Amino acid sequence: MADTTSGTRFDIEAFRRAVEEGDVRALVSRFADDADMETVDRRTPPSAPTVIQGRDSIEDFIREVYSMDLDHEVLDYVTDGDHAAYTERCTYPDGLTVKSISMLDLSDGEIVHQSMVQAWDEESPESVRIGDFDASDERMEFDHGHSEVVHLGGQNINRLTLEPGWRWSEHLRPDIGTDLCMLTHSLTLMQGTMRFRTSDGVERELKAGQVAFVPPGHDAWVVGDETVVVLDRSMDG
Known part of the structure; x- marks a missing residue:
């Protein structure tokens, strides 16, 4: 472990403890x-x-990470003036591991930018896994819809049920706090029709049976009177 703090008020040791203990309030602060x-x-x-973008949105992300069944361990860290860096290992109960390296840009002892690169085990120690959306304890209700999440082989698989009239910019933007959805999605549409508009104004329509990769910076909405059921796959960590 290296700690070469030089003229910064950022307490890297306190930050390490917050990461490992899952102290969301301390991390967000x-x-x-x-x-x-x-x-x-x-x-x-x-x-x-x-x-x-923004501390409120970062808090939502951190809370989501710590809602998962993960052990967090900081392997190494270093500070130098207005910069800090650390490596983190996250481990699931079955042994699957996610490792990340983060660079922090600091100003007056606060993080103004975090850049993270992460990787995960390609295969689980177990060859076959089965999940059940109906038995998921990660169900979230929101206006005009709900979601259920299962975790399999390092993936979050999210089943979204979206009612007619649902639109991201109307029903989720107030809680997320960004003008557009800034997440990346790999989608399989099981039922209904959706449209997406990216930040450059391009619109695409997704119908049942089709798959889509949707980059950050987009709006999305249900088309027509049929409820949408969509699977959204993302990696843990």
Whole structure:
């Protein structure tokens, strides 16, 4: 472990404890109000990273991470003036591991930018896994819809049920706090029809039986009078 703090008020040791203990309030307090968090992995390459803007949105993301059944361990960390870096290992009960490396840009002792690169085990120690959406304890209700999540082989598989009239910018934007959805989605539409509009104004329609990759920076809505059922796959961590 290296700690070369030089003229910064950022307490890297307290930050490490918060990461390992899952102290969400302490972690969030380290970020500036207008901070952003950028993540690069296999699904979101450097040309299209996931970017989360603002401390409130970062808090939502951190709370989601710590709602998962994971052990968090900081393997190494270092600070130097207005920068800090650390490596983290997250382990599921079955042994599947996610490892990340983060760079922090600091100003007046607060994080103003976090850049994270992460990778995970390609295969689970178990060859076959079965999940059940109906038995999921991660069900979330929201206006005009609900979601259920199962975790399999390092993936979050989210089943979204969206009622006619649902639109991301109307029903989720007030809680998320960004103008557009800044997550990356790999979707399989099981029922109904959806449309997406990206930040450059391009619209695409997705029908039942089709799959889609949707980059960060988009709006989405249900088309017609049929309820939409969609599977959204993303990687844990």
